[in-house]
Amino acid sequence: MAPTSLSCKECKAEYPLGASYFCEACFGPLEVTYETAGSDAAEIKRKIQAGSAGIWRYADFLPFTGRPKDPLEPGLTPLVRADRLAERLGIGELWVKNDAANPTH
């Protein structure tokens, strides 16, 4: 399952893979289009689960070829239980995503 192009979610215009985030025609957001023919969902899931603990486990799905020379390992930041905040807000349970654990804080 390889990324093939970028596609506008609004007008469906196609763009080559690259660092583009919006459609030049309608300013709609671009999403990655993948070649899915012949893909084995169970094998894809196994490969992701066996990958690193960060975003690079999804490298096959990112819209570029080649991995950075010295990549940071962002992603999969921890959830932290916040009992005192939950009590103050009057809710039973609250978890906070600690994105400060990313390499860029």
Ligand SMILES: [Zn+2]
């Ligand atoms: Zn568009």
